[in-house]
Amino acid sequence: MFKVLERKELAPTEFEILVDAPRIAKKAKAGQFVILRIDEYGERIPLTVVDTDAEAGWVRLIFQVIGKSTAQLATVMAGEALSDIVGPLGKATDIENYGTVLLVGGGVGIAALFPIVKALKEAGNRVVTVLGAKNAELLILQEDCANYSDELILMTDDGSVGQKGLVTDAMEAVFKREEVAMTWAIGPSIMMKFCTLTAQKYDTPIYVSLNPIMIDGTGMCGGCRVTVADSIKFACVDGPEFLGEEVDWDEFVNRMQQYRPEEQLSNERYEK
Numbered sequence: 630m631f632k633v634l635e636r637k638e639l640a641p642t643e644f645e646i647l648v649d650a651p652r653i654a655k656k657a658k659a660g661q662f663v664i665l666r667i668d669e670y671g672e673r674i675p676l677t678v679v680d681t682d683a684e685a686g687w688v689r690l691i692f693q694v695i696g697k698s699t700a701q702l703a704t705v706m707a708g709e710a711l712s713d714i715v716g717p718l719g720k721a722t723d724i725e726n727y728g729t730v731l732l733v734g735g736g737v738g739i740a741a742l743f744p745i746v747k748a749l750k751e752a753g754n755r756v757v758t759v760l761g762a763k764n765a766e767l768l769i770l771q772e773d774c775a776n777y778s779d780e781l782i783l784m785t786d787d788g789s790v791g792q793k794g795l796v797t798d799a800m801e802a803v804f805k806r807e808e809v810a811m812t813w814a815i816g817p818s819i820m821m822k823f824c825t826l827t828a829q830k831y832d833t834p835i836y837v838s839l840n841p842i843m844i845d846g847t848g849m850c851g852g853c854r855v856t857v858a859d860s861i862k863f864a865c866v867d868g869p870e871f872l873g874e875e876v877d878w879d880e881f882v883n884r885m886q887q888y889r890p891e892e893q894l895s896n897e898r899y900e901k
């Protein structure tokens with residue numbers, strides 16, 4: 630059993646938990662994730678490792694309530710325990726000193742972006758971070774990202790904080806004014822697709838982090854398959870990061886919607 634040490638509501642429907650998992654805390658690197666189950670009957674939930682403390686032995690996880698299992702996870706309080714947590718899984722981000730890097734996070738994807746922001750800053754990069762969300766309330770981890778960014782640009786759909794507009798507007802402005810060596814974008818699929826198109830327009834390589842349905846997380850079930858550079862890859866072992874220009878976005882967006890009716894039914898039953 631893995632004890633939840635702290636639980637915090639970051640935004641409406643978005644929660645942060647610190648989980649006691651010393652062995653994962655020692656090994657996890659930026660870009661990697663864990664898969665947890667709330668109880669022995671639970672769905673396997675993949676979540677990016679947002680941060681760790683190797684000495685204290687905790688891992689920091691952030692999730693959004695989007696269905697039955699995440700709604701159930703939101704009911705787990707500090708002092709209670711999760712049945713199991715496996716990781717770190719996936720390939721770590723390729724961290725090096727590139728020069729100027731642009732990092733773009735949208736919605737709850739900001740949680741997966743933050744460890745990369747932190748690691749790239751610690752590696753000596755000039756870090757420009759763009760965070761986007763519907764409104765100020767949903768723009769999470771502003772302070773954490775500010776602590777590891779040379780410049781932080783905030784974008785909201787309603788202009789309640791930062792500038793009113795899309796993250797791609799901010800990307801354009803940065804690309805127009807300075808040379809960017811490498812870009813990362815993490816957020817909703819459609820956002821990552823358009824960030825890729827924007828980076829391509831300025832001939833800048835971009836990594837995206839794909840979050841398809843996962844089951845085992847070790848390359849065996851095939852559930853997380855994605856088409857990258859015209860070949861089948863498994864996001865759990867070959868990713869989750871891939872070059873954006875090589876991703877078959879139409880297929881990825883379709884697969885993300887494949888089980889919506891079942892997910893909705895499961896959620897309705899849970900809410901009853």
Ligand code: FES
Pocket residue numbers: 842843844845846847848849850851852853854863864865866
């Ligand atoms: Fe099963 Fe990736 S989650 S192969």
